[in-house]
Each structure stands twice: as structure tokens, then as C-alpha cells.
Amino acid sequence: MVIISPILERDVNHGEVIWNTAVVIGNHGNVIGKHRKNHIPRVGDFNESTYYMEGNTGHPVFETAFGKIAINICYGRHHPLNWLAFGLNGAEIVFNPSATVGELSEPMWPIEARNAAIANSYFVASINRVGTETFPNAFTSGDGKPAHADFGHFYGSSHVSAPDSSCTPSLSRKRDGLLITDMDLNLCRQVKDRWGFRMTARYDMYAETLAHYVKPDFEPQIISDPLLHKKSL
Template identity: 65%
Template sequence: MSEIKEFESVDSALHQLPKDDYERVKKILYGSDTHEISVPEESKEMASKYNIELISCGFNCKEEQLRSPKVVRIGLFQHKLVPFPTTTPIQEMKYALFKFANKAIRIAARAGVNIFCFPETWNMPYAFCTREKTPWCEYAENAQFGPTTKMLQELATIHNMVIISPILERDEIHNDSIWNTAVVIDNHGDYLGKHRKNHIPRTADFSEPVYYAEGNTGHPVFETEFGKIAVCFGRHHPLDWLVFGLNGAELVFCPAAAGGVASEPLWSIESRNAAITNNYFTCAVNRVGTEIFENEFSSGDGKQPHRDSEYFYGSSFVTAPNGTRSPGLSRTKNGLLIAEMDLNLCRQVKDQWGFQLAQRLEIYAECLSKATKHDFVPHVIRKACRPSSTL
């Protein structure tokens, strides 16, 4: 696989500004200040040894009189396949990524991380651009009893950590169907449940409908010892984010394989907007790098067939309910973002802004119900035609 010279990150570019300008620009772009949190030297040394960028920050929250703080640390791990080519045998590829995941989780555990999240289909190439079934469907495995879940259950138990593992799922019970699925493992190593991707992209290199359909697990929120968490794959769809909030989520993770110049300007906006409108924390974690495949494929853009995927631009970050966001990880490096937050901030922001008081779900429910009917007529008011004058 080849390395591509890429722009490092928006954060690194901002640091080129004079200090005063940087502070003003950062305030406008990132919202309220975050604070530094303590990360053990052991974690820093391990991250440096394994060539993993390590960034950390804490979100500010007022202390309350009647509720104790609900402080939690989350870890977002972004990674690329390099140096493993996509032609690597499946067992060998999984074993290599399992070893790397083990290292990242150990770094996170030393730093006190309670909830750890991987990017979308983290244990395989993002091969859906190829539209080939072989060998990619062989990566699919049982969500509850597959080798990836078993491996992570051991680590979750050892490190007292909730782990979110997005995989390609094989459902043997339902006719060997395949799904894009996030598995949630609790901090005791128990399989807590799964969520299947609700919205399947149908554009450019994202030929996912060739492999799996829209999810059928609804919008589950998983109650853990560290908070109520959910997984939202549908970052382009505001209503997907909304329902997780209605179901009581405090932390919503967005594992992605986001790449290409068209989607990158949206990346820093969508999950941040969801945090603001739904008053919960959002945690966006992405893949990194370009993946090269053995056979050429076309992207439906009139250009010549090629073997390289779109560039996955990393840039994982966290947003608080008040719109404050963390620094982002690099666009080019393996990275671990550790963020600490007090989940009491969710209700504090709800009390401050009152979006729930003003949201008018009943009128949207009525409109959405009408819009699903085949005889739906948009509510459009047009200027009436004047009657023609008579002589």
C-alpha cells in the first residue's frame, strides 16, 4: 500500500497563528475552553512507541448541589491498514489488527478510559467500493460469538472498560444475511447488544447496498455503568441522531469510514450539530488513509477505473452538549483521543437552552406521517391567479 502526502490537520494549521489570534480563532471555531487532563507518562510512552498520536482534553461542567458528578473518560481510536495490503489473508489481517487494537486499549486503560470506540468495520479493509463479494464477505462474523467479540470481551474484563466494536456482521439465524453492525461489550466482558446501521450510502465509492441493507434494530440506547450510550452511523441524517436523544442517550458514538473531498467539510459539522440540538455528547471516530485493492473499480464519476479508495481523513473529535468541541486527531496518523466529561452537563444545557420545551414533536410526527403516504401533497401556498379582465 502506498502512502499519500496529505494535509496534516486543521488544528496543526491553527497553531501556526500568533498566540493571541490562535486563542480568538479557536474560541470562535471550537466554542468554550476545554481543560487539560492528567494522562500517565506510561500511556504517553506507549503511544510514542507504537506510533499512535495521543491527544487528551477535558470538558468543563459546573458542580451541582444535589447531584454528584458523573465523570467518564472515553477513548476514540482511529487507525489505518498500513503496512498491511488489502490482499493480506483474512486470518493474518485480523490477527495483526487485533494485536494493534490490544496496544491501543492498553494505552487507553492506563489513562483511565471507561468507554473505548473503534471506527467503522475496523477489523477489515473498507472494501465496499469494489463491489466484489470475494473475499470481503468472509470477513463477516457473528456479532455475539465471533472471534472479534470474543477477543474484545477478554480485554473489556481485564481493563474494566466498555468497548464499542463496529464489524461486518453475519446473521446465520436469518439466512446468513450481512449487516454493518456495532457490537457493545460492557466492562464485565458481557455482550450487551448491537446496533445495525440505519442509513446505507448509495454514492460514489460507497457501494454498501451491494453487501447489506438498512438496519432493523431501531435506535437502542445501552445503559452502562459509565452512562447511557448509543451508536449512530447515520451522521448525515438529523432524525437518526434525534431518536437516540429521545431514548435518553448521554453519549452518542459515530464510528465512520468517511473519505473524499465532498464529505470532509461536513465531518466537523454534522456530529457537532447533533450534540447541540440533542443535548448529549457526540464522539466521531474515523478511519485513516488510502486502501489499495487488487482489481480496478469505477466510481461512477466518468473518470478512469482505479484501485485506490477515497482518502479516509481521520480527524476524530468529541463535542459537548453546549457545542464545545475537542481538538481533532490528525488526518494522517493512527491516533487515540481521550476525553473526560461530566455527563451532568447534558441536563445543565437542556435547562439553559430549553430545546426540549420548544421542539414540537407532535407537529413533526404529523407531517412525517403524511409524508410517508403515496398520495402525500406538500403544503405549498401559491399566489392565486388574478381573474382576467373583461371588456
């Protein structure tokens, strides 16, 4: 068994900075490595920028006895380039451990991971907790909503998506559960061969666009209709 264990990591060597981290433990009980969450949300109650730092471990893929795996931690699932980078580094299964509530993200939950599995030709294991935590003191998030004592309902619904667009049934929305499923990693290569997404992608073009975008003088490539702004006589 290989275990992915999300932890709160305190970096005592660098000013006790706090990271949202996932540790990968190998099937012999050894620590293979860790990954720190790349994207920190600033959304409603989940304004984590006040205690977590953006990760600095890149997009590592861990070669285990059962395949090459990666961890796209929680909010990272909303960033397509995050999924892409794990795929470029050779991931066969990407795990997405999450703690997300219904009002915030449930409509997107069955879509984003499945799309990532298709686009990147790997399996995605979507994991979400269940239940509602109630705090002794009400709080607000500066969003104009009344003070409240909980984040909302964590809706579970964990499932696995495959690169051929198939998907397992989801676990319960209200109860803890255990999902066991077979993943034939040969399917990753078969789908790559069938669709050729890696062969037809234009990474050089994307890289050029991104290189321009991050510069202060970036201007969007917009071609306007010359008649759009023409003054009528």
C-alpha cells in the same frame, strides 16, 4: 472500560444476510447488546446496498457503568432524525464510528456531529479511520469517473463535541491516534434546562407531517403567490 466494536455480522438464521453492526461490550467483558446500521449509502464508491441491509434494531441506547450510550454508525450521521431518535431514547453520548474519505465528506465532518450534539443535548464522539487502501484491480462506480484502485484518503480527524457547542481538538488527519477526554454528563441536563429544546419542540406536529409524507398521496404544504402564475394581458 466499555468497548464499542464494529463488526461484519452474518445472520445465519435469516438467509445469511449481512449487517454493518456495532457490539457493545461492558466493563466486565459481557456483551450488553448490538446495533445494526440504519442507513445504507448509495453514494459513488460507497454503494453499500449491494451487501449490507438496512438495520432493524431501531435506535437503542445502552445503559453502561459510565453513562447511556448509543452508536450512530457511519452514514447515519447525515440523517438528523437518526440523531434525534437516539436523543429521545435518552442517550448521553453518541458514538459515530466511520470510514469516510476527504473528497466525499470532509467539509461536513466538523459540522454535522457538533450540530447534533447541540440540537440533542448530548456528547458526540466522531471517529474516523486514516490511510488509503489500494486494491489490485481498478474499479468504477458507474459515476462517469475513470477507473481507480482506491477509495481516496480516509482523513481521520476524530474529535468529541459537547452539548454546549464546545469541541475537543481533532486527532491527526494522517496518523492513527488516541483521544482521551473527560465528559461531564451533568452538562447534558444543564443544557436541556438552559435551552428547553425538548420543551419547545413540536413533536406532535412533526409526527403529523411525517405521517402524511410517507403516504402515496402526499402533497407538500406550499402556498403560492396568487400573482406568480397570473397571465399578463
